[in-house]
Amino acid sequence: MRIDRVLAGVLAATLPCLSPAQQDTQKEIERYRQMLQESNPAELYEARGEELWKTRRGPRNASLERCDLGLGPGVVKGAYVRLPRYFADTGRVQDLESRLATCMVTLQGFTPEEARRKPFSGTGAPMITTDPFSGVGQRSVMTDLVAWIASESRGMTIAPSVSHPKERLAYQAGERLFYYRAGPYDFGCVTCHGEEGKRIRLQNLPKMTNAKDAQRAFGTWPGYRVSEGELRSMQWRMWECVRQMRFPELEFASDASIALITYLAKQAEGGTFDAPAIKR
Amino acid sequence: MQPKMIPALALALCGIWVAGCATRPSDSETERAVAEMIKASFKTRGQATVARLNQDDAQALCSKHAGELPKDVSDGIEKAQQATIRYPSSGKLTGDWREGERIAQSGVGKQFTDAPTRPAGGSCYNCHQLSKQELSFGTIGPSLYQFGKQRGASEAIQKYTYGKIYNSQASTACSNMPRFGHNGVLTEEQITHLVALLLDHDSPVNK
Numbered sequence: 001m002r003i004d005r006v007l008a009g010v011l012a013a014t015l016p017c018l019s020p021a022q023q024d025t026q027k028e029i030e031r032y033r034q035m036l037q038e039s040n041p042a043e044l045y046e047a048r049g050e051e052l053w054k055t056r057r058g059p060r061n062a063s064l065e066r067c068d069l070g071l072g073p074g075v076v077k078g079a080y081v082r083l084p085r086y087f088a089d090t091g092r093v094q095d096l097e098s099r100l101a102t103c104m105v106t107l108q109g110f111t112p113e114e115a116r117r118k119p120f121s122g123t124g125a126p127m128i129t130t131d132p133f134s135g136v137g138q139r140s141v142m143t144d145l146v147a148w149i150a151s152e153s154r155g156m157t158i159a160p161s162v163s164h165p166k167e168r169l170a171y172q173a174g175e176r177l178f179y180y181r182a183g184p185y186d187f188g189c190v191t192c193h194g195e196e197g198k199r200i201r202l203q204n205l206p207k208m209t210n211a212k213d214a215q216r217a218f219g220t221w222p223g224y225r226v227s228e229g230e231l232r233s234m235q236w237r238m239w240e241c242v243r244q245m246r247f248p249e250l251e252f253a254s255d256a257s258i259a260l261i262t263y264l265a266k267q268a269e270g271g272t273f274d275a276p277a278i279k280r
Numbered sequence: 281m282q283p284k285m286i287p288a289l290a291l292a293l294c295g296i297w298v299a300g301c302a303t304r305p306s307d308s309e310t311e312r313a314v315a316e317m318i319k320a321s322f323k324t325r326g327q328a329t330v331a332r333l334n335q336d337d338a339q340a341l342c343s344k345h346a347g348e349l350p351k352d353v354s355d356g357i358e359k360a361q362q363a364t365i366r367y368p369s370s371g372k373l374t375g376d377w378r379e380g381e382r383i384a385q386s387g388v389g390k391q392f393t394d395a396p397t398r399p400a401g402g403s404c405y406n407c408h409q410l411s412k413q414e415l416s417f418g419t420i421g422p423s424l425y426q427f428g429k430q431r432g433a434s435e436a437i438q439k440y441t442y443g444k445i446y447n448s449q450a451s452t453a454c455s456n457m458p459r460f461g462h463n464g465v466l467t468e469e470q471i472t473h474l475v476a477l478l479l480d481h482d483s484p485v486n487k
Contacts, residue, residue: 169310183332183390185463190346199419249324
């Protein structure tokens with residue numbers, strides 16, 4: 001919202017000679033986004049993530065290099081675009097973040113609580129100052145790993161697996177959750193993401209049932225958020241949307257979060273993955 | 281491969297295919313999974329309790345009929361929601377448009393990160409154009425610029441406007457707009473200020 005205000009101010013100041021028609025506003029927003037795209041601080045997170053993957057950590061003093069992200073132990077290239085998927089060892093459908101938490105437990109010996117304690121990083125000036133996962137100056141190992149692993153799928157086609165019955169169930173449940181309206185504002189995901197070409201303030205909203213929109217949305221998370229000075233993951237995106245929907249807190253790596261991500265990944269199937277991206 | 285193995289392989293493939301079809305989760309299985317997730321994947325934080333996930337009739341019907349809303353369901357929702365509207369006991373439907381503008385600008389309220397004691401805003405600009413000056417407006421709802429200029433400010437229009445903000449679903453079942461009065465997001469007085477913002481001759485909405 002803060003950046004939107006600034007942007008609105010910039011637009012008001014620099015566009016007096018243009019017609020105030022909506023299309024011009026839209027064009028300026030696009031130009032602003034392209035300007036942002038040119039240098040992306042996500043690279044710093046990616047570099048840290050690559051290092052962390054190889055670093056021995058935890059009670060077992062082990063690295064994550066044998067972690068199976070779905071394509072076999074240690075295979076990172078192309079793993080992100082094939083997730084979420086069913087994993088026989090846990091008996092669950094997992095996205096990247098819940099899978100990394102599993103590997104931190106099984107390979108590095110952390111407790112499940114430790115593995116999930118700080119899923120989102122909190123440097124810079126977080127928009128949500130009471131976020132328990134954040135603390136100014138604190139980084140999230142999870143976020144760094146996600147940045148690097150996602151970057152290893154850049155340019156690849158989004159192709160989640162929805163053949164196993166549990167994957168199918170996660171997808172169908174995710175679809176229902178997308179349409180689930182509740183809370184004091186009657187919101188659901190569909191409130192903001194059910195129609196084409198809509199905005200909240202100046203922020204464009206993807207219609208998630210439209211393949212092109214879903215591909216662009218799914219294909220650009222994780223993303224570095226300029227307004228927060230932080231890299232944010234897909235789990236964070238779900239958590240934050242759900243907060244704004246006035247729902248109770250969506251638990252990190254919960255089944256509902258994974259079902260929603262499975263649904264979105266499937267909607268985005270066939271798109272080109274281009275993340276970590278840069279966001280407003 | 282031995283020729284005699286081919287029928288066996290075909291049979292096995294057939295088995296996989298049938299199993300594949302049979303294992304596609306049914307609607308009731310999906311419903312059970314969703315109910316389980318609603319129960320297990322969320323936790324109360326601050327004012328946002330897990331009880332918020334329990335749907336009322338309108339929420340349940342709107343979720344169920346998200347694809348297309350049958351006429352009888354939509355009529356039923358509107359009738360039930362109409363009956364919830366409470367007009368101010370003072371009889372005064374319109375307040376101060378300047379207060380209304382502040383409420384329309386504010387998007388806080390009811391999030392677990394919001395102080396429960398702080399009054400909620402109306403988040404109006406999040407979804408609507410209202411005044412000409414505010415360029416940062418959303419488009420989920422229609423533009424309300426010149427709302428009063430086009431409709432006047434008769435008592436009937438005031439009543440309609442108050443009712444629309446109080447319970448949007450009384451006139452449009454499953455509207456994206458929150459039922460601000462019915463769900464206790466905005467107070468009676470706050471709603472009267474928003475009515476003024478929309479209808480007052482001096483409001484920036486009608487300039």
